[in-house]
Amino acid sequence: MAVDYLHYLRADKLPHMWCPGCGIGIVVKSMIGAIDALGWDKNETAVVSGIGCTSRAPGYMDMNTLHTTHGRALTFATGVKMAAPDKHVIVIAGDGDSSAIGGNHFIHACRRNIDITMIIVNNNIYGMTGGQFSPTTPYGAKAATTPHGNIDPAFDLGQLAIGAGATYVARGSVDNGRMLQKYLKDGMAHHGFSVIEALSNCHTQFGRRNKMSDPVVMVEWIANKVVTKAKAEKMPPEELEGKIITGELHRNDERPEYTDEYSQLIQRVQKKAGVHQ
Amino acid sequence: MSNITRHYAQGKDIVIIIDRNLCKGCDICVQVCTPGTLELVDAPDKWEGSVVQVKDVELCNFCRLCEIQCPDFAIRVVKKAEEEGLTMAKGKKTSAE
Ligand code: SF4
Ligand code: SF4
Ligand code: SF4
Numbered sequence: 001m002a003v004d005y006l007h008y009l010r011a012d013k014l015p016h017m018w019c020p021g022c023g024i025g026i027v028v029k030s031m032i033g034a035i036d037a038l039g040w041d042k043n044e045t046a047v048v049s050g051i052g053c054t055s056r057a058p059g060y061m062d063m064n065t066l067h068t069t070h071g072r073a074l075t076f077a078t079g080v081k082m083a084a085p086d087k088h089v090i091v092i093a094g095d096g097d098s099s100a101i102g103g104n105h106f107i108h109a110c111r112r113n114i115d116i117t118m119i120i121v122n123n124n125i126y127g128m129t130g131g132q133f134s135p136t137t138p139y140g141a142k143a144a145t146t147p148h149g150n151i152d153p154a155f156d157l158g159q160l161a162i163g164a165g166a167t168y169v170a171r172g173s174v175d176n177g178r179m180l181q182k183y184l185k186d187g188m189a190h191h192g193f194s195v196i197e198a199l200s201n202c203h204t205q206f207g208r209r210n211k212m213s214d215p216v217v218m219v220e221w222i223a224n225k226v227v228t229k230a231k232a233e234k235m236p237p238e239e240l241e242g243k244i245i246t247g248e249l250h251r252n253d254e255r256p257e258y259t260d261e262y263s264q265l266i267q268r269v270q271k272k273a274g275v276h277q
Numbered sequence: 278m279s280n281i282t283r284h285y286a287q288g289k290d291i292v293i294i295i296d297r298n299l300c301k302g303c304d305i306c307v308q309v310c311t312p313g314t315l316e317l318v319d320a321p322d323k324w325e326g327s328v329v330q331v332k333d334v335e336l337c338n339f340c341r342l343c344e345i346q347c348p349d350f351a352i353r354v355v356k357k358a359e360e361e362g363l364t365m366a367k368g369k370k371t372s373a374e
Binding site: 004009015018019022023026030179202 | 304
């Protein structure tokens with residue numbers, strides 16, 4: 001079935017502000033495809049963001065949207081989910097927004113296991129502010145603030161999320177919108193904190209400094225870097241050198257979800273105090 | 278002014294819908310289309326300088342890759358029965374403004 005994408009968008013705000021060929025548009029499209037496939041009502045869905053190119057996404061979405069402060073999208077989203085636990089809450093954030101400025105909120109949201117879907121558009125750079133290196137800029141890559149090459153090791157956001165306690169973690173990439181949509185759908189359907197990392201292209205700020213100023217070239221670079229989990233299991237370690245694994249990386253359906261725990265806590269305390277419901 | 282064109286295949290049940298206002302000429306759809314249905318042409322009226330165009334709708338195999346990979350919601354590939362009821366951009370602006 002054809003997805004009516006513009007039904008979920010503020011069509012009068014298009015064309016969007018992203019550079020020609022920017023992968024964020026592909027992530028937003030996959031996200032809409034996933035919402036449509038799950039049959040979620042857009043009026044029952046909230047999309048929350050912080051600051052950055054990615055964080056402009058909710059501005060185009062005809063849903064309950066919040067564009068908040070840098071790194072703090074998860075705190076606002078937690079508030080929304082606690083106040084309305086029956087609603088769907090999605091956070092969309094860039095790599096810097098989620099793992100540098102918002103790194104603290106990120107690990108604690110993972111630990112809590114609150115039923116929020118976090119989509120991280122990882123394009124390895126701060127696009128909006130002029131191409132400064134981020135916690136996911138690859139070792140050796142050039143950025144505005146690493147003109148001679150980056151000497152910081154990069155975060156593996158998937159492993160970070162798993163280590164901090166997220167109960168659904170997957171990784172996709174913008175060269176394969178169909179696959180990305182599948183993981184977004186599974187993550188949204190999961191009852192708990194889910195993290196879906198989408199490897200994306202910022203050819204304008206990252207690519208331009210690393211011989212990939214053309215979006216097609218940079219999407220191709222991503223396509224050559226990724227290997228599906230199923231394929232990687234059959235590959236020798238030397239061939240996996242420098243590759244990034246995509247697929248469902250982790251899943252735990254056993255851990256209690258935070259808003260469930262909270263409502264049980266209220267019931268326990270009310271019972272103890274003799275409050276009738 | 279809306280700038281939407283619809284291309285109907287004769288031999289098969291396929292419609293390609295392009296919104297020229299939304300297209301930024303990034304070339305992604307052209308590169309993913311293996312049969313060569315699409316092409317990029319100069320667009321001096323747009324700041325991006327190029328825009329997608331259907332070269333030959335009959336070549337389309339309905340893989341829908343162009344639609345899935347277009348970052349700008351500018352190209353749709355649907356069956357004729359699905360065409361009705363699709364929301365279209367009402368924006369009067371072109372991306373040149
Ligand atoms: S600067 Fe980079 S991330 Fe921002 S819109 Fe342009 S390509 Fe996308
Ligand atoms: S649906 Fe497939 S074959 Fe048809 S124009 Fe798009 S990419 Fe080409
Ligand atoms: S992918 Fe979309 S924006 Fe890019 S050239 Fe094709 S139709 Fe235009």
